[in-house]
Amino acid sequence: MAQRTFSPQKINFKESLYSLKFIPRFFQEIRSVNPLLFYLNITGRLISALLPLLMLWVGKIIIDEVVLQIDAINKDLSFLWWLVGAEFGLAVASDLLSRGINLTDSLLGDQYSIDSSVKIIKKTAELNLDQLEDADFYDKLERARRQTAGRVTLMSNVLSQVQDIIVVISLLVGVVSFEPWLILLLVVSIAPTIMNEIKFNGTSYSLARSWTQERRELDYLRYAGASDVTAKEVKLFGLSDYIADRFKILSHKYFLESKDLAQKRALWGSFFNIISSAAYYIAYVLIVFNTIGGIFSLGDLTFLSGSFNRLRTKLQGFFTRFTSITDKALYLNDYFEFLDLKSENEETEKLPMPKMIEKGFEFRGVGFKYPQSENWVVRNINFELKAGEKLAFVGENGAGKTTLTKLLLRFYEPTEGEILLDGIPVDQFNLTDYQTYFGVIFQDFVKFELTVRENVAVGEINQILNQSKIDEVAQKSLANTVVEKLPMGYDQPLGRRFKKGKELSGGEWQKIAMARAYMKDAEVLILDEPTSALDARAETETFNRFINLTKGKTAVIISHRFSTVRIADRIMVLKNGTVEEIGSHDELMENDALYAELFNLQAIGYQ
Numbered sequence: 219m220a221q222r223t224f225s226p227q228k229i230n231f232k233e234s235l236y237s238l239k240f241i242p243r244f245f246q247e248i249r250s251v252n253p254l255l256f257y258l259n260i261t262g263r264l265i266s267a268l269l270p271l272l273m274l275w276v277g278k279i280i281i282d283e284v285v286l287q288i289d290a291i292n293k294d295l296s297f298l299w300w301l302v303g304a305e306f307g308l309a310v311a312s313d314l315l316s317r318g319i320n321l322t323d324s325l326l327g328d329q330y331s332i333d334s335s336v337k338i339i340k341k342t343a344e345l346n347l348d349q350l351e352d353a354d355f356y357d358k359l360e361r362a363r364r365q366t367a368g369r370v371t372l373m374s375n376v377l378s379q380v381q382d383i384i385v386v387i388s389l390l391v392g393v394v395s396f397e398p399w400l401i402l403l404l405v406v407s408i409a410p411t412i413m414n415e416i417k418f419n420g421t422s423y424s425l426a427r428s429w430t431q432e433r434r435e436l437d438y439l440r441y442a443g444a445s446d447v448t449a450k451e452v453k454l455f456g457l458s459d460y461i462a463d464r465f466k467i468l469s470h471k472y473f474l475e476s477k478d479l480a481q482k483r484a485l486w487g488s489f490f491n492i493i494s495s496a497a498y499y500i501a502y503v504l505i506v507f508n509t510i511g512g513i514f515s516l517g518d519l520t521f522l523s524g525s526f527n528r529l530r531t532k533l534q535g536f537f538t539r540f541t542s543i544t545d546k547a548l549y550l551n552d553y554f555e556f557l558d559l560k561s562e563n564e565e566t567e568k569l570p571m572p573k574m575i576e577k578g579f580e581f582r583g584v585g586f587k588y589p590q591s592e593n594w595v596v597r598n599i600n601f602e603l604k605a606g607e608k609l610a611f612v613g614e615n616g617a618g619k620t621t622l623t624k625l626l627l628r629f630y631e632p633t634e635g636e637i638l639l640d641g642i643p644v645d646q647f648n649l650t651d652y653q654t655y656f657g658v659i660f661q662d663f664v665k666f667e668l669t670v671r672e673n674v675a676v677g678e679i680n681q682i683l684n685q686s687k688i689d690e691v692a693q694k695s696l697a698n699t700v701v702e703k704l705p706m707g708y709d710q711p712l713g714r715r716f717k718k719g720k721e722l723s724g725g726e727w728q729k730i731a732m733a734r735a736y737m738k739d740a741e742v743l744i745l746d747e748p749t750s751a752l753d754a755r756a757e758t759e760t761f762n763r764f765i766n767l768t769k770g771k772t773a774v775i776i777s778h779r780f781s782t783v784r785i786a787d788r789i790m791v792l793k794n795g796t797v798e799e800i801g802s803h804d805e806l807m808e809n810d811a812l813y814a815e816l817f818n819l820q821a822i823g824y825q
């Protein structure tokens with residue numbers, strides 16, 4: 219494992235403040251999720267913010283009234299009962315409001331979290347493959363995804379902060395109108411908290427951010443060590459201790475660093491808190507002396523000490539929460555940065571795709587290096603894929619066959635040279651229209667843990683309700699033979715993740731994947747080793763059907779089995795990223811070069 223040195227990029231206070239710039243956009247998003255709940259929440263908080271002052275004030279009048287009635291000769295308690303009733307009413311209102319606020323907080327939070335997850339999924343789909351394969355991008359996605367729950371807390375934190383500002387202002391007005399010098403002591407009592415927060419502001423985020431990659435590694439190790447997909451090999455090779463140790467070592471490092479931070483925070487926090495408490499008690503003693511000296515009434519004493527204490531805790535809470543807000547707002551930064559990522563293929567005015575392919579595709583001097591890689595994977599590639607032709611790619615592992623199909627599909631731009639469709643460079647066509655032209659089965663096609671119907675329909679998802687279409691493609695691809703054996707037929711969930719899920723064999727999955735390719739009446743079909751797991755009989759049948767059913771369609775077939783490959787109109791042999799030979803089976807056999815050698819080698823193997 220590569221050793222990492224910990225050097226968290228420290229976020230300073232100014233940067234933390236800067237992170238708040240996304241808060242208005244954040245609230246716009248929340249409001250748009252559910253305007254009614256949003257405004258109810260705000261209103262509830264505004265009313266609730268005024269209650270503490272009112273309650274303290276009523277408390278003060280009650281005590282003054284009690285003192286008055288103790289000394290009174292003719293006792294009249296009616297005003298006192300009114301006051302007690304008012305205080306009771308305020309207490310009930312305060313409780314109801316805070317429950318209402320919590321409820322709307324959690325409902326809004328849930329809705330917002332769904333909304334932001336959907337946005338992340340949609341944005342991911344918009345981006346290019348090379349952006350998705352980039353490690354920095356992945357870190358950004360990781361941070362955007364990870365903080366979904368944090369964003370919900372951020373929402374209630376910001377709203378509570380606004381609410382507390384109103385509480386503080388109202389209490390301040392109350393205290394100042396009595397005794398302005400108390401403000402001085404208040405400043406002394408909260409200054410330590412402010413210093414503490416400025417000192418540690420941004421540190422948790424810096425630490426978490428510097429560990430994004432490692433956390434991804436930890437997630438992966440957790441998955442590799444505890445999942446049904448890896449279980450077979452983990453057991454058989456006895457890997458569990460190795461994976462667990464690797465997990466332990468890495469997570470322990472993170473634990474040590476966060477422990478260090480948490481300890482420092484706790485230590486400084488306690489120290490500053492002692493100073494703050496001392497300032498409060500000085501104020502308290504002063505209020506008590508003034509009461510004994512007859513300047514304040516008993517009611518004033520309770521009101522002032524209560525208000526002062528509340529002010530202190532509210533202000534301390536305000537600054538502590540401020541750190542938590544800026545910390546979370548830094549993640550908000552990541553989230554919005556992710557949503558604002560530009561797809562490198564932002565469509566400008568582009569040509570519409572032709573209705574029919576006239577001549578076909580042409581690779582002209584194409585060379586390609588994967589992003590962030592120095593090596594040429596393919597180079598000097600020149601060939602034509604003629605309209606209606608079935609062209610097979612063969613070559614050893616890593617020769618570049620799949621890469622050529624990815625270039626044809628415009629998942630990547632060639633590093634040099636160009637690809638033309640009917641003589642026009644393909645990048646002049648609208649990308650979405652262009653890719654809609656293709657029906658593809660990838661070598662590593664996705665085995666969705668969904669129903670058979672969904673797994674077939676993903677080839678053209680808006681046809682999912684078209685049962686006759688699904689039946690038709692299942693017959694074409696032989697997937698019907700798989701469906702017939704499943705107890706729930708098309709409604710059978712596949713995979714083992716969910717209850718009632720059934721796992722299919724590799725060949726059965728390939729038949730389902732093949733059905734996807736037929737779902738769309740695509741002009742061009744690309745089959746990347748679609749039959750590698752099929753038995754010999756099924757493979758021959760699948761290919762013969764494919765050739766018959768797609769007459770007139772253009773297709774690229776990648777296969778290592780020469781018995782399949784020979785059915786193609788032409789075969790292109792790749793070696794080390796260049797075209798070695800191209801021609802029909804008979805021509806290449808006559809050529810007696812690499813193709814003939816490989817063909818004969820396999821033919822001997824089958825004898």
Ligand SMILES: Nc1ncnc2c1ncn2[C@@H]1O[C@H](COP(=O)(O)OP(=O)(O)OP(=O)(O)O)[C@@H](O)[C@H]1O
Pocket residue numbers: 351588589591595613614615616617618619620621622661
């Ligand atoms: N996303 C990627 N990023 C970087 N390198 C890649 C990527 N995908 C493939 N490669 C490299 O490109 C080379 C060609 O891979 P490609 O998948 O095109 O080969 P292939 O001929 O289809 O092989 P196979 O027969 O094994 O499927 C390989 O050396 C591989 O390591």
